[in-house]
Amino acid sequence: xxxxxxxxxxxxxxxxxxxxxxxxxxxxxxxxxxxxxxxxxxxxxxxxxxxxxxxxxxxxxxxxxxxxxxxxxxxxxxxxxxxxxxxxxxxxxxxxxxxxxxxxxxxxxxxxxxx
Amino acid sequence: xxxxxxxxxxxxxxxxxxxxxxxxxxxxxxxxxxxxxxxxxxxxxxxxxxxxxxxxxxxxxxxxxxxxxxxxxxxxxxxxxxxxxxxxxxxxxxxxxxxxxxxxxxxxxxx
Numbered sequence: 117x118x119x120x121x122x123x124x125x126x127x128x129x130x131x132x133x134x135x136x137x138x139x140x141x142x143x144x145x146x147x148x149x150x151x152x153x154x155x156x157x158x159x160x161x162x163x164x165x166x167x168x169x170x171x172x173x174x175x176x177x178x179x180x181x182x183x184x185x186x187x188x189x190x191x192x193x194x195x196x197x198x199x200x201x202x203x204x205x206x207x208x209x210x211x212x213x214x215x216x217x218x219x220x221x222x223x224x225x226x227x228x229x230x231x
Numbered sequence: 232x233x234x235x236x237x238x239x240x241x242x243x244x245x246x247x248x249x250x251x252x253x254x255x256x257x258x259x260x261x262x263x264x265x266x267x268x269x270x271x272x273x274x275x276x277x278x279x280x281x282x283x284x285x286x287x288x289x290x291x292x293x294x295x296x297x298x299x300x301x302x303x304x305x306x307x308x309x310x311x312x313x314x315x316x317x318x319x320x321x322x323x324x325x326x327x328x329x330x331x332x333x334x335x336x337x338x339x340x341x342x
Contacts, residue, residue, distance in 0.1 A: 120274075147328055158320065158334035159275075166328070174329075206274055210328060218263045218324025222274035 119143045120223035128229045137192045137226050139207030147211040148190040153204040197230040233258045237321045237333035252306040252336050254321035262325035264304040269318045311340045
């Protein structure tokens with residue numbers, strides 16, 4: 117089984133709809149991240165969380181919110197989707213407790229299309 | 232702030248050609264450096280890493296050396312295969328456990 121899973125893998129939604137993307141991990145990591153990928157722009161950080169009670173905005177948090185329901189679960193919500201949020205979204209994890217590694221491990225991604 | 236600059240693609244090579252993808256960085260302190268690879272339709276996978284100056288990371292025939300004097304971490308492979316076709320991202324880790332990524336370089340290898 118994959119260490120980092122994302123659901124759904126693909127989603128088409130309409131402008132103004134609320135949508136939630138979910139991420140689960142079995143790696144036992146404390147740190148979790150949400151990125152979006154757009155052609156030619158690389159990966160941009162949306163939100164990150166170092167533990168259940170520690171959530172931080174990234175580079176492009178406007179229009180997004182997150183929830184860390186448990187150590188292993190980190191959800192990303194678009195409260196009112198707009199077409200320029202069409203992108204590929206990745207969840208990543210890092211850092212077992214007590215380690216100081218920067219390595220991140222990525223899920224397979226969610227392709228979101230907002231029409 | 233921290234930044235990563237990598238060569239723009241796309242890069243197209245014939246099978247068995249030599250590959251170099253340039254990556255330079257700007258960071259305070261002593262960052263850790265990474266190369267990630269993204270195959271079509273998949274997430275990013277860690278390809279190799281180096282955590283201090285002069286370290287060489289290697290994996291699957293790819294290599295990169297952490298050069299502090301030139302702030303570079305260029306990716307090389309002596310003989311590419313069609314299966315190496317992917318997007319390659321250079322990244323650095325410093326400070327608050329975040330990675331800063333380059334914009335990616337798409338490699339296509341033709342038979």
